[in-house]
Amino acid sequence: MNTLTALLASGGPAQEAPARQMMAFTLGYHILLVPFGVALPFITLVMHHRALRKNDPVALLLARRWSAVMAVQFAVGIVTGTVLTFEFGLLWPKMMGTWGDVFGLGFGVEAWAFFLEAVLIAIYLYGWRRLKPWTHFWLAAPLPFTALMGAFGIIGANSWMNTPQGFTLDSSGKPVNVTVQQAIFTPMFGPEYWHFVAAMFLTAGYVVAGVYAVGWLRGRRDRYHKLGFCVPFTLAAILTPVQFFLGDNIARQIYHKQPEKFAAAEIVWNTGTHVPEYLFGRLQSDGSVKGGLKIPDLDSFLAGFSAKTQVTGLTSVPADDRPTTAEATLVHFTFDIMALIGSVLIPLALWYAVYWWRRRDLPRTRWFFRCAALAGVASWITVECGWITTEVGRQPWIVYQYMRVSDAVTPTKASSLWTTFAIIVVVYLLLGGAFVGVLRMMSRRWRRADLGLARRTDEGPETDTPYGPRPEPAAVAPGSSGASGSSALPPDPGTGPTRGGTQ
Amino acid sequence: MTAGVVAWILLVAVAAYACGGGVDYGAGFWDLVAGGTQRGERPRWLIDHAMEPVWEVNNVWLIFVFILMWTGFPVFFEAVFSAMWLPLALAAVGLVLRGAGFALRKPTTRLARRRLYGAVFAVSSLVTPFFLGAAIGGVASGRAAPGVTASAEVWANSSSVIAGLLAVAATAFLGAVFLTADARRFDAPDLEKYFRLRSWCALVVVGVLALIGLGTTHRHSSYVYHGLTHGLGLLLVLLSLVAALATAGLVVGKAGWARFTSVAAVALVIFAWGTAQRPYLVPTSLTVQQAAGATRPLQWLILVFLIAIVLVGPPLFLLYRLDTRGLLEAQTEADVEGGSTHPDTPST
Ligand code: HDD
Ligand code: HEM
Ligand code: HEM
Numbered sequence: 001m002n003t004l005t006a007l008l009a010s011g012g013p014a015q016e017a018p019a020r021q022m023m024a025f026t027l028g029y030h031i032l033l034v035p036f037g038v039a040l041p042f043i044t045l046v047m048h049h050r051a052l053r054k055n056d057p058v059a060l061l062l063a064r065r066w067s068a069v070m071a072v073q074f075a076v077g078i079v080t081g082t083v084l085t086f087e088f089g090l091l092w093p094k095m096m097g098t099w100g101d102v103f104g105l106g107f108g109v110e111a112w113a114f115f116l117e118a119v120l121i122a123i124y125l126y127g128w129r130r131l132k133p134w135t136h137f138w139l140a141a142p143l144p145f146t147a148l149m150g151a152f153g154i155i156g157a158n159s160w161m162n163t164p165q166g167f168t169l170d171s172s173g174k175p176v177n178v179t180v181q182q183a184i185f186t187p188m189f190g191p192e193y194w195h196f197v198a199a200m201f202l203t204a205g206y207v208v209a210g211v212y213a214v215g216w217l218r219g220r221r222d223r224y225h226k227l228g229f230c231v232p233f234t235l236a237a238i239l240t241p242v243q244f245f246l247g248d249n250i251a252r253q254i255y256h257k258q259p260e261k262f263a264a265a266e267i268v269w270n271t272g273t274h275v276p277e278y279l280f281g282r283l284q285s286d287g288s289v290k291g292g293l294k295i296p297d298l299d300s301f302l303a304g305f306s307a308k309t310q311v312t313g314l315t316s317v318p319a320d321d322r323p324t325t326a327e328a329t330l331v332h333f334t335f336d337i338m339a340l341i342g343s344v345l346i347p348l349a350l351w352y353a354v355y356w357w358r359r360r361d362l363p364r365t366r367w368f369f370r371c372a373a374l375a376g377v378a379s380w381i382t383v384e385c386g387w388i389t390t391e392v393g394r395q396p397w398i399v400y401q402y403m404r405v406s407d408a409v410t411p412t413k414a415s416s417l418w419t420t421f422a423i424i425v426v427v428y429l430l431l432g433g434a435f436v437g438v439l440r441m442m443s444r445r446w447r448r449a450d451l452g453l454a455r456r457t458d459e460g461p462e463t464d465t466p467y468g469p470r471p472e473p474a475a476v477a478p479g480s481s482g483a484s485g486s487s488a489l490p491p492d493p494g495t496g497p498t499r500g501g502t503q
Numbered sequence: 504m505t506a507g508v509v510a511w512i513l514l515v516a517v518a519a520y521a522c523g524g525g526v527d528y529g530a531g532f533w534d535l536v537a538g539g540t541q542r543g544e545r546p547r548w549l550i551d552h553a554m555e556p557v558w559e560v561n562n563v564w565l566i567f568v569f570i571l572m573w574t575g576f577p578v579f580f581e582a583v584f585s586a587m588w589l590p591l592a593l594a595a596v597g598l599v600l601r602g603a604g605f606a607l608r609k610p611t612t613r614l615a616r617r618r619l620y621g622a623v624f625a626v627s628s629l630v631t632p633f634f635l636g637a638a639i640g641g642v643a644s645g646r647a648a649p650g651v652t653a654s655a656e657v658w659a660n661s662s663s664v665i666a667g668l669l670a671v672a673a674t675a676f677l678g679a680v681f682l683t684a685d686a687r688r689f690d691a692p693d694l695e696k697y698f699r700l701r702s703w704c705a706l707v708v709v710g711v712l713a714l715i716g717l718g719t720t721h722r723h724s725s726y727v728y729h730g731l732t733h734g735l736g737l738l739l740v741l742l743s744l745v746a747a748l749a750t751a752g753l754v755v756g757k758a759g760w761a762r763f764t765s766v767a768a769v770a771l772v773i774f775a776w777g778t779a780q781r782p783y784l785v786p787t788s789l790t791v792q793q794a795a796g797a798t799r800p801l802q803w804l805i806l807v808f809l810i811a812i813v814l815v816g817p818p819l820f821l822l823y824r825l826d827t828r829g830l831l832e833a834q835t836e837a838d839v840e841g842g843s844t845h846p847d848t849p850s851t
Contacts, residue, residue, distance in 0.1 A: 078562055079602035085569050086595040089584030096573040097581025101796025104574030105803055111570050112811035115563045119818045123825065131825070139821075167797075178797035412588045420592050427596065431603045 018417035019091040019409045022424065024391070026087060029428055030080040031387055032380060037077045038151055038197070039204035040070050041121070041143035043232050048140075050231070052133055062228050064128060065446060066208075069439065071125050074118075076435050081114075083424070091417075095398050095408035102167050102175050102183050103160040110153025117146040148197065155196055159188040162390070163257050164399050187257045191250040192390075198243045199386065203379040205236025206345075210376025211443075213369040224450070226362065233372065236379075237349035240342075247342050248302075251335075254393075255303045258400060259312035260321070261393035264328035265335040266299050271313040275299040280336055283325045287315070323395045331393045334385035341382045348375055505802055506795035509575040510784070512808060514777040516571055518770040520564035521670075522677065524632075525769060527561055529678015531601070531628020532671065533701065534621065547621075549686055549694050562598075574804055576794040579784045587641050590634040590663070597631035600624075629671060636670025637663040643727050643776060644719075645786040665716045672712055673769055676705035680750060680765040684758035699754045702761075706751055713772075726786040730779025739778060743771035 044066040051059035088096050096104075124140035131139070160166075166183030167175035212229035255262040262268075268275055269287035277299040281292020300309040314322050323331060348371050355363045362368070398405045410417075530550045537543030537550075572580040584591060604624030640663035679702035686694035717728065730736040746768035753761035780786045784794050795801065 075602065079599050082562055082566065082598055083595055085566050086591060086598075088573065089569065089580060090588060090592055090595065093581040093584045096584075097577045100573035100577030100580060101575070101800045104570060104577075104796075105800050105807065107570045108574060108804055108807045111563060111566050112807065112815060114566075115811070116815050116818060118563060119815065119822050123818070123822055127825070176797065178799050180799050180803045183800075410588065411585060416589070416592075420596070423596055424599070427599050427603065431599065434603060 013406055013409060014414035015409050015412060015417055016406050018414055018421050020405065022417065022421040023087060023091055025421070025425065026080065026083055026428070027387065027391075028384055029432070030077070030084055031383060033073060033077040033080065035200045035203035035207070035380075035383065036070070036073045038147045038200040039144075040066065040073065040208070041117075041124075041140070041147060042201070043204060043208060043235065044070060045137070045140060045143065046235075047227075047231055048137055052137060058224050058227055062224070062231075065442075067125055067128070068442065070121065072435065072438055072442075074121060076431065078118075079431070080428070090412075090420075091410055092398065092408045093410050095403060098403065099164075099175065099399055102178050103157050103164070105180060106153040106156030106160070106184060108153070109156070110150045113146050113149035113153060117143065117150065120146065151197060151200070152193065155193045156184045156186075156189060158390070159186050159192045160184070161398065162186070162192075162261075162394055162400050163188040164402055188253060191246070191253040195243070195246040195250045195386075198239050198246055199379075199383055202236045202239040202243055203376075203383055205232040205234075205239070206372075206379045207376035209233035209236065210373045213373040213376075216369050217366060217373065229372070230362070233352065236375070237352050240345045240349040244342055244346060247339065251339075252303065255311070258394070260314060260317055260323065261331070261389075262303070263312055263314045263316075264323045264331040264393050265389060266311070267328055267332045268299065268311050268313045269315055271310065271316050273300055273308050273310050275303075275309075275311040277302065278332070280333060282329045283332065285325050320396065321401075323393060327392050327395050331389050334388040334392075338382050338385040338389065341378045341385075345375060345378070348372070505798055505805065506575070506791050508805055509571065509795070509801050510791045511777075512805070513568065513571040513575060514774065516564055516567040517777075518773040520561065520568055521673070521773055522766045522769050523561040523564055525674040525677040526681045527678075528628045528632045528671075528674035529676065530682065531625050531678075532675045533678055533682060533698070535625030535629060540618065545691075545694060546682075546697060549682060549689065549691065549698075571804070575796055575801060576784060576791070577796050579789060579794040582785060582789065583638065583642060586646065587638040590637045590641075590667075594631050594634040594638070597627040597634065600627040601631060628674075632670040632674050633667040635667075637667035639670070640664070640666025642785055643780065645726070645788060661719045662716070665712060665719055669709065669712045669716055672705055672709045673772075676702060676709050677765055677769060679705050680754060680758070680761050683754050684762050687758050695758070699758070702754050702765075703751060706747060709747070726783070727776070727779045730781070731775060736775050736779040739771050739775035743768045743775060746771060 044063050047059050047066065048063035050056060051063055120140060120143050124136070124143065127136040127139065160183055163186045164183075165186055166179045166181070168177045170176045209229050209232040212225045215225045216229065251262070251265070254265070266275070267278055267281065267283045267289055269283070274297050276297065277295045278289055279293040279295070281289045281294070283289055300306065300311055303309050303311050314328060322328075351363060351368060351371075355361070355368075394400055396404050396406065398408045534543075534547055534550045537546040569580070572583070600623050604620045604622075604627060643666065644660070644662040646660070646663075679698050683695055683698040683702055686692075686698055717731065731740055746764045750761045750764040750768060753764060782790045782792070784791055
């Protein structure tokens with residue numbers, strides 16, 4: 001945290017530091033949930049489909065439980081996402097004021113996609129009991145596509161900030177002649193979108209599988225855990241090598257389209273050929289590198305398949321137009337961690353694939369499940385690393401080469417920002433604790449049910465999750481408050497405290 | 504022309520949020536004032552069960568409002584968020600607390616903790632509409648002009664405070680009317696009476712605040728005052744009044760219909776406000792045309808919204824349809840516990 005503060009104290013207005021930290025914190029938090037927003041509906045539907053096709057009660061139970069988890073996760077995703085929307089105005093009003101019309105459309109697409117997703121999720125979550133099984137399934141089938149649409153909007157906006165285009169500046173510096181197609185399909189859009197989508201499915205797959213891997217390690221080796229492990233893990237394992245190529249591709253794209261970001265990610269100081277690759281290592285302010293493992297020529301080779309490839313260095317632009325050395329070191333570390341984890345996951349996927357191909361079964365050794373459980377956490381870390389690479393690597397620009405972060409920041413006093421930031425941190429920690437608490441309680445209750453134990457009385461029907469399983473008589477249907485159809489009986493007026501205040 | 508259309512869409516989104524979100528906030532408001540654990544048990548029970556599980560849909564309306572603002576009228580967005588920084592920041596915190604409180608209360612078993620989370624939820628249901636209303640008041644009174652930076656006068660003035668209170672009162676009104684209808688549906692006559700009385704009270708408070716509000720707009724923002732008391736603006740205000748009075752009558756016996764008239768009353772006031780400040784976004788300093796972003800994105804924005812209506816409309820209709828037919832029902836404990844002992848568990 002201290003180094004981060006030092007890192008951020010880069011001479012901008014006083015509000016810049018709290019604004020950046022707040023953005024980084026809230027986004028970093030939100031994106032932990034995003035893999036599930038994007039991919040959990042898909043994974044659940046795959047399981048659901050299997051349940052219906054093979055008439056498999058175990059698969060059905062898994063799908064039902066995952067949809068209960070989805071309900072809670074979706075709620076937290078919404079809350080944290082709404083805060084981000086506020087922050088565009090609260091932290092970066094000048095950015096939106098200047099460029100909102102150029103790149104805001106993507107958010108319009110995203111918002112409608114979420115609307116559709118919210119409606120379909122409501123139907124899916126509340127359709128389990130009364131809808132015909134296949135009707136229920138097919139009504140939810142568009143969910144993965146709405147998630148992809150939502151991601152389209154967000155990544156469109158983010159890639160525009162990285163490689164802005166689709167406008168010309170008039171004499172006063174105001175963007176005019178906006179062409180929407182160009183502003184959405186920016187050079188970084190394609191590489192970023194596919195790398196991102198693969199990352200989301202991969203992460204959701206490894207995390208969900210990780211839950212069952214832990215169960216397996218604790219000795220719960222039944223069909224339920226096997227199925228819960230195999231479906232998401234297979235998906236993630238297939239995507240792992242794909243993601244390696246997509247990652248290699250996006251790295252080469254930033255080499256072409258955002259050379260300073262590439263230079264930061266690879267800590268290249270001076271432009272030149274035969275550039276070495278550093279694994280880790282810290283960039284010093286004189287351009288030397290401390291620590292790390294140096295591999296001669298490799299960076300040039302990776303960028304252009306030849307040691308003679310010229311790589312642009314950080315010093316090719318003035319010091320205030322590029323990330324600081326501390327920022328470059330951070331970007332370099334996060335980039336290396338991402339690439340490292342991305343590479344290490346490949347042997348894990350291969351292990352699984354080969355064993356399955358030879359024996360039609362899961363590997364027996366506990367080490368496999370230990371690694372699988374770690375893969376979930378590792379891919380979460382990788383997602384954070386990827387976003388730090390993208391966002392910090394773009395510094396000091398908020399709109400690459402058009403607007404600086406320091407010019408976009410709100411004129412509100414730094415002290416107000418720090419206070420709000422502190423409140424947000426506290427509230428988010430509570431929210432996160434509660435979220436984890438709810439998930440653990442659900443899982444504990446299910447485990448007890450699986451063991452055939454009676455429900456503990458103090459966790460009676462009151463302990464329903466907000467959107468998930470509800471107590472039997474209290475069926476609440478979605479819809480506008482009150483327009484809901486299904487009814488429930490109120491507690492007997494004779495026994496309850498009937499009279500409200502004014503009567 | 505294009506900008507005008509987008510401005511109307513923006514107003515529709517504001518009205519949709521005021522009504523959809525308003526019902527939600529209102530339920531939270533009545534939760535807050537329902538009294539002690541004993542006394543408030545039954546009203547809270549109803550509120551819990553009427554609180555829709557898809558409040559995220561209502562949240563999306565607020566997101567639309569912001570997106571329409573920054574894509575359609577970037578300068579306006581910048582001005583509002585710079586001048587109204589504090590109320591908007593507090594509204595954002597309120598929204599998180601509300602979501603957190605709501606998500607936490609249900610699964611918590613211990614009474615003390617439930618009460619704490621319930622209080623967080625209820626208080627933030629009051630605070631959030633207040634600050635959003637205050638921000639609107641700042642816009643309507645012309646204080647959120649471009650170039651104005653955040654300071655206490657900008658929002659802590661009579662028109663913002665009145666607008667904030669009015670927003671709270673309006674949500675209380677909507678909430679009470681909808682809860683009356685729910686009580687009827689759940690066949691709980693005592694609660695029906697309880698919330699009917701409260702809808703009347705809330706309506707009276709709204710009326711009083713509206714009169715005070717008109718008084719303050721008269722002094723501080725005569726432009727909006729003029730618009731509200733003449734021509735189309737006046738007509739909409741009167742229609743809203745009719746709808747509000749109709750609601751007061753309908754809550755006796757026909758609470759189902761009262762829901763529609765109460766929504767109409769709130770939406771009409773918002774349209775009246777929009778009409779009254781034509782052609783300005785921020786009265787007398789920023790017009791719709793001046794604030795409008797580039798034309799192509801605006802046209803695309805309209806197109807995206809048309810496509811979206813086609814895409815979202817049918818599923819939304821389906822949702823309500825399945826819902827009113829009683830085909831949507833939450834999974835039970837037994838369903839997810841796989842006990843399958845429950846008679847209702849479908850044999851899929
Ligand atoms: C599990 C997730 C995951 C995995 C295994 C990888 N990545 Fe990644 N990466 C992401 C998850 C991610 C991400 C979080 O999704 C990012 C952030 C922005 C984006 O679009 O994707 C990202 C961004 C990102 C960027 C920055 C793009 C930009 O600035 O716009 C680069 C250069 C790479 N990645 C390169 C790689 C390489 C060379 C990998 C080698 C295997 C790799 N990634 C694996
Ligand atoms: C649209 C999608 C966006 C995504 C997915 C995204 C993602 C992220 C992430 C993950 C971080 C954390 C980096 C870190 O930990 O340091 C971050 C930081 C940041 N983002 Fe973005 N961002 C987006 C849009 C924006 C926008 C619109 C702005 C400003 C208007 C912005 C400005 C910043 C700033 C200033 C930081 C802090 C950088 C730092 O810590 O040095 N980002 N963003
Ligand atoms: C597709 C999966 C995602 C889900 C389910 C999700 C969830 C949400 C939700 C519910 C909102 C509130 C606004 C709304 O309803 O439109 C939101 C907004 C936002 N999300 Fe996410 N998010 C997703 C993808 C992402 C990604 C990948 C990032 C980047 C790290 C991100 C960053 C943001 C930002 C910057 C906003 C504010 C802008 C806006 O509201 O349009 N989101 N998100």
